[in-house]
Amino acid sequence: MEPLAKTGLSRLKGAPLPWLLIYDNVHEPGLLTDWWPPSGVHVLITTHWSDWHGVAGRVDLEVFSPEISQDYLLKRANSKDKLGAARLAATLEFLPLALDQAGALCKRTGLSFDDYGRRISELIRVKPAGSSYPQSVFGTFNIAIDDAAANCPDAERLLGLLAFLAPDIPLSIIGSAAMDIVDRTRAVEALNAVSLVAIRDTHVRVHRLVQEVMRQRVQENGRFSSVADQHLRDAQKRARGKGNSLQSGMGERVMGRIL
Numbered sequence: 001m002e003p004l005a006k007t008g009l010s011r012l013k014g015a016p017l018p019w020l021l022i023y024d025n026v027h028e029p030g031l032l033t034d035w036w037p038p039s040g041v042h043v044l045i046t047t048h049w050s051d052w053h054g055v056a057g058r059v060d061l062e063v064f065s066p067e068i069s070q071d072y073l074l075k076r077a078n079s080k081d082k083l084g085a086a087r088l089a090a091t092l093e094f095l096p097l098a099l100d101q102a103g104a105l106c107k108r109t110g111l112s113f114d115d116y117g118r119r120i121s122e123l124i125r126v127k128p129a130g131s132s133y134p135q136s137v138f139g140t141f142n143i144a145i146d147d148a149a150a151n152c153p154d155a156e157r158l159l160g161l162l163a164f165l166a167p168d169i170p171l172s173i174i175g176s177a178a179m180d181i182v183d184r185t186r187a188v189e190a191l192n193a194v195s196l197v198a199i200r201d202t203h204v205r206v207h208r209l210v211q212e213v214m215r216q217r218v219q220e221n222g223r224f225s226s227v228a229d230q231h232l233r234d235a236q237k238r239a240r241g242k243g244n245s246l247q248s249g250m251g252e253r254v255m256g257r258i259l
Contacts, residue, residue, distance in 0.1 A: 005035075013038035020044060028193070029055045048144070048195040063094040072096075073113065076103025084113030091117045093208045098137045104128035121212060141213040144194040152190035154183045156217075159191060159206070163214035168205045 012019050019041045026032060026047040032055075037043065045056055052058050064072065069089035070082065076099070079085065092098040102116050105128045116123055127136035135143065148155040161174060174184055188204065191197045198205045 009035070009037050012041050015040075018042060022046070048193065050192050050195065050199075064089075064096055064099065066090065066094060069094040069099055072099050073103045073106075076100060077106040077113070079106065079113070081113055088113040088117045091120060095137075095207065095209060097133060097140065098124065098209055100133070101126075101128055101131060101137060104131060121216065124209065124212065137209060138213050138216070141196070141210050142217070144196055145214065145217065148190045148194050148196060151193070152186050154179065154187040155190035158184060158187040159196060159210075159214050160218050162197070162204065162206050163211040163218065167208055167211065168200075168203055170203050172202065 012021070019037070020043075021037050021041055022044045023032060023035070024046050026045050026049065028047075028049050029052060032045070043056070045052075063069075066086070066089060069092075070085045073085040073089055074080065074082065077085075088102060089099065092102060102113075102123070105111060105123065105126060106113060106116055108128060124137040125139070127133075127139065133140075145156060145159065148159070158174065158179060161178060162169070165173065171184070171188070179187070188197065188199070192199055196206070196210055
């Protein structure tokens with residue numbers, strides 16, 4: 001296939017009409033080194049990789065707005081429950097994949113938006129029949145966490161801590177007692193590479209559904225860790241001092257998977 005693909009690229013040179021070449025789900029820029037088309041060909045790249053400086057212009061695809069999310073759920077589920085749609089959209093934090101799968105499941109099963117919201121930790125594991133996306137919401141984030149951990153084992157450890165904190169925190173809350181700054185930097189880079197976190201200046205943001213998936217991974221490991229619990233208690237003290245917060249009910253649910 002590679003020789004045929006290279007031949008196809010060469011034939012684009014001097015084509016009478018403009019071409020748009022799409023590279024889908026590119027893991028990192030280096031993979032395209034030998035695959036740039038001749039000049040005059042437009043290129044669109046879809047990717048989780050966040051840093052394309054000097055390679056391509058970047059257009060971030062953000063979550064839907066609250067209004068669009070509500071409207072999308074109503075149409076996807078063929079429902080008229082505007083208030084329920086607004087509540088579920090907010091619970092899903094306006095993530096398009098989650099909205100699509102929730103709407104599809106509600107339509108196919110007669111499940112109400114509020115019932116879905118109450119069982120969200122379980123239902124994000126369900127991929128609706130006929131869904132065009134290959135994985136459930138849980139499966140999608142679970143694979144991304146596996147990829148980040150394969151690249152940097154400390155990435156899962158850091159995300160295990162972030163899963164019990166508020167969605168948007170300063171990185172300084174994760175002190176050296178929990179993770180050395182060099183290890184933390186590598187972990188953040190690995191998580192950012194697969195879009196599990198977003199970096200804004202010195203703050204890190206984690207989508208609430210990513211947090212939910214990571215908390216389930218921690219709990220499923222089944223081993224309690226007093227060391228991890230102490231790290232979170234230390235982070236809680238720093239968070240209170242900086243006006244941030246931890247999620248309530250963290251307690252004894254912290255397991256050894258984050259070590």
